[in-house]
Amino acid sequence: MTTPPAVAITGITKRFGDDVIAVDNIDLEIADGEFFAMLGPSGCGKTTTLRMIAGLEFPTIGSLKIFGEEVGTLPPNKRPVNTVFQAYALFPHMTVEQNVAFGLKMQKVPKTEIAARVAEAIALVKLGGMEGRRPNQMSGGQQQRVALARALVNKPKVLLLDEPLGALDLKLRQEMQVELKTLQNRVGITFVFVTHDQEEALTMSDRIAVMDQGKLLQVGRPEDIYESPANRFVADFIGRTNLLDGTVESADTVCLTNGARVPAASNLPVGTKVAVSVRPERAHLHARGGAPEGRPTLDGRLTDVTYLGNALVHTVALDWMTIEVRTEPSHEPPVAGLGDDVTVSWEPGAVSVVAD
Amino acid sequence: MTVTETPFETVEHGEAATPEFERANNKAEARRGFLIALPAFAYLTLFFAIPLLIVFAYSFATRNRFGEAVFSDVGFGAYEKLGEPLIRRVIFRSLWLATITTAFCLVIAYPFSYFLATRSPKVRNILLVFVMIPFWSNFLVRNFAWRVILGNDGVITRITEAVGLGQTEILFTQKAVVIGLVYGYLPFMILPLYAAIERIDLHLVEASRDLYASGWQTFRRVLLPLSMPGVIAGSILVFVPSLGAYVTPEILGGAKTTLLGSYIVSQFLTARNWPVGASLSFVLMAVMLSATIVYFRSGGRNL
Numbered sequence A: 001m002t003t004p005p006a007v008a009i010t011g012i013t014k015r016f017g018d019d020v021i022a023v024d025n026i027d028l029e030i031a032d033g034e035f036f037a038m039l040g041p042s043g044c045g046k047t048t049t050l051r052m053i054a055g056l057e058f059p060t061i062g063s064l065k066i067f068g069e070e071v072g073t074l075p076p077n078k079r080p081v082n083t084v085f086q087a088y089a090l091f092p093h094m095t096v097e098q099n100v101a102f103g104l105k106m107q108k109v110p111k112t113e114i115a116a117r118v119a120e121a122i123a124l125v126k127l128g129g130m131e132g133r134r135p136n137q138m139s140g141g142q143q144q145r146v147a148l149a150r151a152l153v154n155k156p157k158v159l160l161l162d163e164p165l166g167a168l169d170l171k172l173r174q175e176m177q178v179e180l181k182t183l184q185n186r187v188g189i190t191f192v193f194v195t196h197d198q199e200e201a202l203t204m205s206d207r208i209a210v211m212d213q214g215k216l217l218q219v220g221r222p223e224d225i226y227e228s229p230a231n232r233f234v235a236d237f238i239g240r241t242n243l244l245d246g247t248v249e250s251a252d253t254v255c256l257t258n259g260a261r262v263p264a265a266s267n268l269p270v271g272t273k274v275a276v277s278v279r280p281e282r283a284h285l286h287a288r289g290g291a292p293e294g295r296p297t298l299d300g301r302l303t304d305v306t307y308l309g310n311a312l313v314h315t316v317a318l319d320w321m322t323i324e325v326r327t328e329p330s331h332e333p334p335v336a337g338l339g340d341d342v343t344v345s346w347e348p349g350a351v352s353v354v355a356d
Numbered sequence B: 001m002t003v004t005e006t007p008f009e010t011v012e013h014g015e016a017a018t019p020e021f022e023r024a025n026n027k028a029e030a031r032r033g034f035l036i037a038l039p040a041f042a043y044l045t046l047f048f049a050i051p052l053l054i055v056f057a058y059s060f061a062t063r064n065r066f067g068e069a070v071f072s073d074v075g076f077g078a079y080e081k082l083g084e085p086l087i088r089r090v091i092f093r094s095l096w097l098a099t100i101t102t103a104f105c106l107v108i109a110y111p112f113s114y115f116l117a118t119r120s121p122k123v124r125n126i127l128l129v130f131v132m133i134p135f136w137s138n139f140l141v142r143n144f145a146w147r148v149i150l151g152n153d154g155v156i157t158r159i160t161e162a163v164g165l166g167q168t169e170i171l172f173t174q175k176a177v178v179i180g181l182v183y184g185y186l187p188f189m190i191l192p193l194y195a196a197i198e199r200i201d202l203h204l205v206e207a208s209r210d211l212y213a214s215g216w217q218t219f220r221r222v223l224l225p226l227s228m229p230g231v232i233a234g235s236i237l238v239f240v241p242s243l244g245a246y247v248t249p250e251i252l253g254g255a256k257t258t259l260l261g262s263y264i265v266s267q268f269l270t271a272r273n274w275p276v277g278a279s280l281s282f283v284l285m286a287v288m289l290s291a292t293i294v295y296f297r298s299g300g301r302n303l
Helices: A046-054 A096-106 A111-124 A140-152 A170-187 A198-204 A222-227 A232-237 B019-058 B077-081 B085-117 B121-136 B139-150 B155-162 B174-198 B203-210 B215-226 B228-243 B247-252 B260-269 B274-302
Strands: A007-016 A020-030 A035-039 A061-066 A081-084 A158-162 A190-195 A207-212 A215-220 A242-250 A253-256 A261-263 A273-278 A283-287 A297-307 A312-317 A322-327 A341-346 A352-355
Touching (some): A007 A046, A035 A198, A081 A140, A081 B203, A096 A111, A096 A140, A111 A170, A140 A170, A190 A198, A215 A232, A283 A322, A297 A322, B121 B174, B139 B155, B203 B215, B228 B274
Parallel strands (some): A035 A190, A081 A158
Antiparallel strands (some): A253 A261, A297 A341
16 A cells, blocks of 8 residues: 555635635645645745644635545644744743643653653754753744754654744755755655745755645746746746747747747647746857857847856846846956847757746 | 944943033933922822821721720720621621632633734724723713612513523622622723733744644643733732722622621711721732732733
């Protein structure tokens, strides 16, 4: 018998009141042991979906199974899942130890076992020596660890994380990203986390679900989503990209709005309005006419160069839009100066076609 | 990360901040503060502190044959009289009624305050106005209204008669007094409770439910401890006036339910024993004062 998915969502819709559809008929399966991200702008329904898995909201229609068991309307205390809340929601009147022990105490676990498991969880998140502190005596990063320990100590079947790193500063956030990933490998629990930060989602997760306006737009591995976005929104939301509007002319050609024909494979019907997505780091910059033979090209004028330390971002004005070209800094003399006529090119296979 | 901060603030205006200048400044500040508070000081001294001292003085006087308080024989006689069975009964009865009144208020107000604190701001404001509405009418009138409701011909009796429970006798009993007190002081319980619960992050409730706590356990382990400042404040605000209540027991209570307030009044007006009335007032005040101190102590710890 194969193990059922950790979370199986089938045809779930969540309405608030009569006119707000927070989650619109989504289907989603999360495998056992996966690090799964739900990504989207605020208000896209990702948090509502997470809260439905936790039992903090109930779906209006649809089925929700955790390891094959229907949990649709079970209250949160009857579900084998735990949540790390956005602002941690640590109990301010309890010490770190009491916070971490809370779930076990409520499950009536024997006292000696509680002590052992709490100590283990506190060690796991490297907070040894802080057992007696109150949450308000700790930094944001430490509170985050307490929240993790408080959830993990219960050995949930699925750990839900609601924007777990949102309140931390950049450096700490990057450290915690790595740590969360390591932690997940160690405990082997399915992690489902919600974020609006695409970079975070790309670095940490095995698979990503991109949502917008309550709809599930695409589910896939980070590289799939980055390289072959399902539609214009996904292409635009994940990483930076140049979206060149056009129309499908044949299975492997798109006619751009300026009349240029560029090779771009798609299986959309001829005549569909699409955009060709050219990632800034996949585009190359040349002096006018200097592009290698056989590549699609666009002519324009270099209007701006931004130095980012590890990259240079060139803004090129075409006569119908502006595009971005990203290059690595080098000691070679630049191919063009500000205001010069330039040509932008890319490898024929390096682009993707997205419908609206 | 760089944080730009001036190492010593005094460096910037070091020259102006000489000790003399600072002292003069502080003095002016204190003088201004005193002037602002002067009217209140004067009023409280004249109409509160001095009368209080007079009452305090009378509590050590003795009553002569004509019912006058005399200071020729000063002592603790009036305080000793408080130990007499009759007065002791009045004191215990008052403490008991104040305690159940507080308990009823707490049980009724807590769920309502939680409900209130979890509504949208608009609904909250409307409900808060409803809580306040009774204050717009006269306290005496409201108590007489209860007399009509609880009376032999009142709504309650009619209902119990209709369902076959026979006539109920509530008016002029302790039950009527408690009903009246709970009604009168409920808002004083609701408001501090609401303020305390409203401050609690409701994600804590969700976190508790997520960590396998039932609704009741969440209340016991999370909501109640965190709303304790409100529970204590509300309890004191209800207990203290209930203990010294005069109007409600006079109107709704019977002859057998004399409480402290009425007893003190009778000592001054009917029995003409000012020293006993004064000493009883002071004991009552001591109880209230200690309750208030308890509140501030615990409030300081929990906030």
